[in-house]
Amino acid sequence: MNRSVERHRNILDFALSSLLRRKGKNVSLWVVYTLIVFLIAAIVFYTHALKREAALILQGAPDIVVQKMVAGRHDLVPVGYIGKIAAIRGVSAVRPRLWGYYYDAATGANYTLMASDDPSPGPGAADIGNGVARTLRLSEGDFIPIRATDGAPTLFQVRKVLPYASELASSDLILLSEDDLRALFDFPGGFATDLAVTVGNPAERATIAAKIAGIFPDSRPILNSEILRTYDSIFDWRGGMMVVMLGVAVLSFVIFAWDKATGLSAEERREIGILKSVGWETGDVLLLKFWEGAVISLAAFLCGTILAYVQVFFLSASLFEPALKGWAVLYPRFKLVPDVDPYQLAVLFFLTVVPYTVATIIPSWRAATVDPDAAMRS
Amino acid sequence: MSVEAVSMQETSRNLVRELQLTDLCLFTEARYTRHPSMADLHSAFQDHPMALEHFPSGSLVSPPRFRRNRP
Numbered sequence: 228m229n230r231s232v233e234r235h236r237n238i239l240d241f242a243l244s245s246l247l248r249r250k251g252k253n254v255s256l257w258v259v260y261t262l263i264v265f266l267i268a269a270i271v272f273y274t275h276a277l278k279r280e281a282a283l284i285l286q287g288a289p290d291i292v293v294q295k296m297v298a299g300r301h302d303l304v305p306v307g308y309i310g311k312i313a314a315i316r317g318v319s320a321v322r323p324r325l326w327g328y329y330y331d332a333a334t335g336a337n338y339t340l341m342a343s344d345d346p347s348p349g350p351g352a353a354d355i356g357n358g359v360a361r362t363l364r365l366s367e368g369d370f371i372p373i374r375a376t377d378g379a380p381t382l383f384q385v386r387k388v389l390p391y392a393s394e395l396a397s398s399d400l401i402l403l404s405e406d407d408l409r410a411l412f413d414f415p416g417g418f419a420t421d422l423a424v425t426v427g428n429p430a431e432r433a434t435i436a437a438k439i440a441g442i443f444p445d446s447r448p449i450l451n452s453e454i455l456r457t458y459d460s461i462f463d464w465r466g467g468m469m470v471v472m473l474g475v476a477v478l479s480f481v482i483f484a485w486d487k488a489t490g491l492s493a494e495e496r497r498e499i500g501i502l503k504s505v506g507w508e509t510g511d512v513l514l515l516k517f518w519e520g521a522v523i524s525l526a527a528f529l530c531g532t533i534l535a536y537v538q539v540f541f542l543s544a545s546l547f548e549p550a551l552k553g554w555a556v557l558y559p560r561f562k563l564v565p566d567v568d569p570y571q572l573a574v575l576f577f578l579t580v581v582p583y584t585v586a587t588i589i590p591s592w593r594a595a596t597v598d599p600d601a602a603m604r605s
Numbered sequence: 606m607s608v609e610a611v612s613m614q615e616t617s618r619n620l621v622r623e624l625q626l627t628d629l630c631l632f633t634e635a636r637y638t639r640h641p642s643m644a645d646l647h648s649a650f651q652d653h654p655m656a657l658e659h660f661p662s663g664s665l666v667s668p669p670r671f672r673r674n675r676p
Contacts, residue, residue, distance in 0.1 A: 281629055283614055287622030292643065301643070324625060328636060337633045339640075343624060358630070392609075392616035398630040399639070421643070423625045449642060454627055457642040540607070555634040562610040 235518075238511065242518035245498070257527050259483060264531025264579055265538075266476045271571050272539045273547060274462040276563040281458035284396055285451075289423035291436050292324075292449045301447065303418035308443060312424060315438050317431040323419030325408055329373060329401070336362050336556035340373075340412075342405040350404055353383040358398030358557045360388045371401070376413045383407070391560075398559035424448075480579065484586045491590045499591065503599035512595040513588055520587030524580040532572070540565040 246253050293312065295304040309321045325342035338359055348354045353371055365371060370382040389397045408414065424439070426432050436448035491499075499512055507515075538546055543562055552558045620626065628640040637644035 280614060284617045284621055284629065285627070287618055288627050289625050292627060294643070322625060328639070337635075337639065339630075339633075341624065345623075356630070358633075389620070390616055392613040393620040394617075395613065395629055395631075396617040396621050396626055397624075399633045400624075400630070402624070449627075454642040458629065461641060540610075551631070553632060553634050553638075555632055557633045559630050562613055564610040564614055565607050 235514070238514050239518050239522075242515050242522060245515070246519055246522060249494075253523060257523055257530075260523065260527035260579075260583070261531045261534070263476055263480045263483065264528055264575070265534045267473065267480075267579070268532045268535035268575055269538050269544070269546065270472055270476075271575060272535055272567060273544050273563070275568050275571060276539065276566050278459055278462045279566050280395065280563055281462075282455055285454055285458070288451055288454050289322075289324075290426040290429070290432055290451050291424040291439070292454075293422040293424060293439055293443075294447045294449065295421075295443075296445055296447050301421070303415065304421055304446070306417050306419055308422060308446070311442055312422065312439055315435055315442075317426055317428060317435050318424055319427045320425040322423045322425070324421050324423050325405060325414065326420050327408075327412060331363075332374075334362050334556055336399070338399050338401050338557070340401045340403060340408060342408040343402040344405055347404045348386045348402055350407060351383060352386040352404070354387045354389060354400075354402040355385055356389050356397040356400040357391045357394050358559055359401060360385070362557050373401075373411060375411045381411060394559040395561040399557050477578070480582075484583050487583065487586050487590075491594055495591075496594050499594045500599045500601075503595065509592070509595045513592055516588050516591035517584060520584040521580075524583040528576060528580050532575070536565070536567070539563065 293304065293308065294301040295308075296302065304323075306323055309323065312318060313321045327340050329338045329340050330336075331338060336359075343354070346354075355365065355371065359371075360366065363371065365385055365388075367385050367388055369385050371385055372380045372382055374380050383401075383403065389400065389402075403411070409416070424435070426435055432450050432452070436450055439446055439448045502512055502515075503509075538544060540563055543560070544551075548558070627642055630639070632638035
């Protein structure tokens with residue numbers, strides 16, 4: 228046992244000194260390797276944390292949202308639907324939601340306007356999200372101009388700026404009283420944007436949704452679980468940009484490992500020949516190359532994942548911001564709760580460390596099985 | 606740092622419950638990226654049937670699986 232450990236220790240010692248001898252080449256290799264691991268790990272950490280965040284934050288979303296559909300697009304829902312939906316057994320409350328969008332031509336930002344009666348900002352007043360306050364440089368007591376449907380600008384006094392801590396849910400929100408929102412957009416009376424239905428027993432949600440769709444064939448009930456699944460699929464590895472970025476990172480890793488696997492330099496070949504001629508066995512040479520590969524790949528894996536962790540959870544994934552922001556003027560500032568899935572970390576490990584280590588052993592095995600004399604001459 | 610993130614999560618969750626919100630405010634550039642779970646069934650073609658995708662976040666916000674499978 229001790230002898231075996233001693234052998235590994237000696238070979239590891241030799242592998243480290245051999246890596247240090249080719250410092251320039253190995254450091255550049257390590258840097259490229261670390262960058263690739265960093266990119267893949269940052270995407271994996273970010274999407275996983277965001278999915279978890281969405282699942283936790285949106286737990287409080289309505290149990291069922293009922294929309295009315297007209298020609299495949301959602302339309303205002305008559306408040307008259309409330310009575311029939313509330314009469315369904317298992318439904319504990321039905322609340323009309325009145326909301327819409329507002330494009331601010333001055334800043335080019337889109338805001339979400341919503342009527343809130345509990346707590347109500349009061350007539351002529353508005354509660355605004357932190358992102359709106361930042362974009363328009365407003366604070367409590369200032370006035371926010373909103374152009375009504377007739378083109379007349381209406382001023383609302385900012386009663387409260389919603390807490391910075393809630394930016395992920397409320398960054399672009401402007402809360403007004405119901406009467407103000409109806410007057411602003413000339414909302415027809417007796418209609419709401421959609422209905423939020425509360426169901427006592429979560430197991431009954433799907434049945435109640437089916438009953439609502441049965442009573443109102445023009446309605447579209449959206450379950451809370453569907454809302455949560457939406458965020459699962461947005462940040463799924465197959466989702467749009469995510470698959471492109473992952474594909475590029477994995478492909479560059481494959482090219483990198485392939486380059487390593489397809490050949491040894493003349494110097495490395497000569498070194499193997501010399502080691503064999505001084506009495507090293509093929510097994511020892513392979514062990515040496517295994518340790519060389521393992522040292523580089525483990526160091527790159529550890530540094531790459533630590534850098535990705537810092538970038539995502541301490542620097543708020545600022546590297547991805549331009550991609551996520553797109554053309555939006557208003558982008559929320561938020562911090563993700565650190566959460567790493569051990570399964571994803573294991574997959575990342577087996578996708579990067581194992582193929583690279585194997586890729587370094589194969590050409591060495593080919594060089595180590597030839598005659599030392601021929602290896603040194605080549 | 607994580608204490609701050611946890612408190613942000615808690616505050617957001619309370620606000621979602623209080624105001625009955627349905628979506629995260631991640632992409633504000635279009636209706637269907639601001640509220641992907643509330644979007645039209647045909648939101649990718651909202652302007653006309655052959656419309657090309659306008660927004661970079663549209664490549665992130667693909668129609669959810671349950672919606673793609675629905676008739």
